[in-house]
Amino acid sequence: PAVAANYGAAIATHDNRYERAEEFLEVVHGLWNSWKFPWDEAIGPNPNPFGEVMPINHEGKYFKVAGPLNVPLPPYGPPVVVQAGGSDQGKRLASRFGEIIYAFLGSKPAGRRFVAEARAAARAQGRPEGSTLVLPSFVPLIGSTEAEVKRLVAEYEAGLDPAEQRIEALSKQLGIDLERINVDQVLQEKDFNLPKESATPIGILKSMVDVALDEKLSLRQLA
Numbered sequence: 001p002a003v004a005a006n007y008g009a010a011i012a013t014h015d016n017r018y019e020r021a022e023e024f025l026e027v028v029h030g031l032w033n034s035w036k037f038p039w040d041e042a043i044g045p046n047p048n049p050f051g052e053v054m055p056i057n058h059e060g061k062y063f064k065v066a067g068p069l070n071v072p073l074p075p076y077g078p079p080v081v082v083q084a085g086g087s088d089q090g091k092r093l094a095s096r097f098g099e100i101i102y103a104f105l106g107s108k109p110a111g112r113r114f115v116a117e118a119r120a121a122a123r124a125q126g127r128p129e130g131s132t133l134v135l136p137s138f139v140p141l142i143g144s145t146e147a148e149v150k151r152l153v154a155e156y157e158a159g160l161d162p163a164e165q166r167i168e169a170l171s172k173q174l175g176i177d178l179e180r181i182n183v184d185q186v187l188q189e190k191d192f193n194l195p196k197e198s199a200t201p202i203g204i205l206k207s208m209v210d211v212a213l214d215e216k217l218s219l220r221q222l223a
Helices: 014-032 088-097 108-124 146-158 163-174 202-214
Strands: 082-084 100-103 133-136
Touching (some): 014 088, 082 088, 088 108, 100 108, 108 133, 163 202
Parallel strands (some): 082 100, 100 133
């Protein structure tokens, strides 16, 4: 709410935000393509040294933009589109536009599944092989020796909230009923009830579920 207030807008639902984002990217790509390069062979001989410039005349649900862009793109083409989002809507947006996907991946098996799904979805959109790369999120703790790394890990863990607080907070985030489960028993898929709207990105929540199920963790171990 505090962030939305800075933009003079009510908080949109998760689905509406992605619907708006998808149309926004359609407009951006349309503007990038509104100025054809004078060095673009597809245009053919052109006496105009500035290339062909065409308005996009976009009229959609959220945006009305005539265009064209007021500057040409550089010879290397449009900027790289980096996208983050692990929800179904986020994955769909990435399949159309994402060249680099910043992803929260809780485990190696989950990471392999995510990459395979992302590449298959991009192919289904008619994009060429290798057009989508996945950049996993991780926190590196780097030391000169194993002992130094262990010390860094211990310092990191010492700065965390007490275990019981973490368990309670995590149970609320992941929709786990503490009245129904034993915090020291291995979690099952049925134990999770992820919220439809959350301050924490859905991709992060799903990564927690993945690591719990793939590594057969209890809630205490996950926390």
